[in-house]
Amino acid sequence: MTRTGNSVSRFHRGAAARRRHPLARYAVLLLALALIGGVYAVIAPGGDRAEANSAVSTKAADDVAAGKKLFEASCASCHGLNGEGTPQAPTLVGVGAAAVDFQMSTGRMPAANPGAQMPRKNVPAWVNADTIRQVSAYVDSLGGGPAVPSRDMVDPAKGNQARGGELFRANCIQCHNWVGAGGALTRGKYAPNLNEATPEQIYEAMVTGPQAMPVFNDTTITPEQKRDMIAYIVGVREQTDPGGFGLGRIGPVTEGLAAWLVGIVLLVLAAMWITAKRKQHD
Numbered sequence: 001m002t003r004t005g006n007s008v009s010r011f012h013r014g015a016a017a018r019r020r021h022p023l024a025r026y027a028v029l030l031l032a033l034a035l036i037g038g039v040y041a042v043i044a045p046g047g048d049r050a051e052a053n054s055a056v057s058t059k060a061a062d063d064v065a066a067g068k069k070l071f072e073a074s075c076a077s078c079h080g081l082n083g084e085g086t087p088q089a090p091t092l093v094g095v096g097a098a099a100v101d102f103q104m105s106t107g108r109m110p111a112a113n114p115g116a117q118m119p120r121k122n123v124p125a126w127v128n129a130d131t132i133r134q135v136s137a138y139v140d141s142l143g144g145g146p147a148v149p150s151r152d153m154v155d156p157a158k159g160n161q162a163r164g165g166e167l168f169r170a171n172c173i174q175c176h177n178w179v180g181a182g183g184a185l186t187r188g189k190y191a192p193n194l195n196e197a198t199p200e201q202i203y204e205a206m207v208t209g210p211q212a213m214p215v216f217n218d219t220t221i222t223p224e225q226k227r228d229m230i231a232y233i234v235g236v237r238e239q240t241d242p243g244g245f246g247l248g249r250i251g252p253v254t255e256g257l258a259a260w261l262v263g264i265v266l267l268v269l270a271a272m273w274i275t276a277k278r279k280q281h282d
């Protein structure tokens with residue numbers, strides 16, 4: 001009995017000694033890390049993610065290469081081979097993809113006849129969603145800038161028209177009129193009519209400040225507030241004028257002036273008619 005007890009005691013002491021070995025804790029740690037790595041490799045979709053990232057990188061590189069060819073063929077004559085700018089056109093380094101998307105999608109660029117301000121016009125035959133994306137990718141590679149907004153960022157249905165109207169009246173009506181009808185500025189420039197602009201173009205104009213327009217960055221007007229303003233601009237287009245002629249919806253001053261002129265003309269005609277009647281009787 002004593003001999004058996006001594007054997008068991010020696011076994012426990014030996015096991016305890018092995019557990020207290022300096023390398024035991026490292027062996028346990030390595031075993032745990034190996035188990036965790038194996039489980040993660042089985043559960044995590046690492047292969048699919050790597051392939052997706054590789055595909056995205058390849059597509060982005062292809063867009064930049066294709067965009068460079070388009071830029072050299074249609075834009076470099078004014079903006080320079082590397083977008084550095086010339087006396088005829090500004091540099092494009094740092095303007096970002098949003099600026100290119102706005103200018104090309106509205107037909108302002110490429111410009112046939114540069115002037116005080118580029119008007120909105122029909123886009124050339126070679127300009128489409130793919131070529132705009134490619135040129136945007138190339139210009140963006142020259143230096144970062146505002147990106148093209150996502151659909152969620154410009155969705156009028158997710159904006160608040162009431163808040164947007166307050167922001168629009170505080171920041172935009174001085175140039176664009178209270179309903180976005182546009183107006184004249186100095187030195188041949190003008191604030192364009194916003195009725196033809198898409199929500200994406202309105203957002204891009206705010207973050208890039210094309211031509212005479214100031215830049216409203218996210219510190220000045222948050223993305224949510226920009227979406228509210230887009231909701232207001234789009235909502236105003238759908239309003240009707242049940243009380244009479246809209247007169248271009250230029251504003252109450254113009255409408256009042258038109259009414260006054262019409263009234264004066266009618267009064268003058270009435271006075272002439274009355275005078276003619278009296279002469280006949282005399």
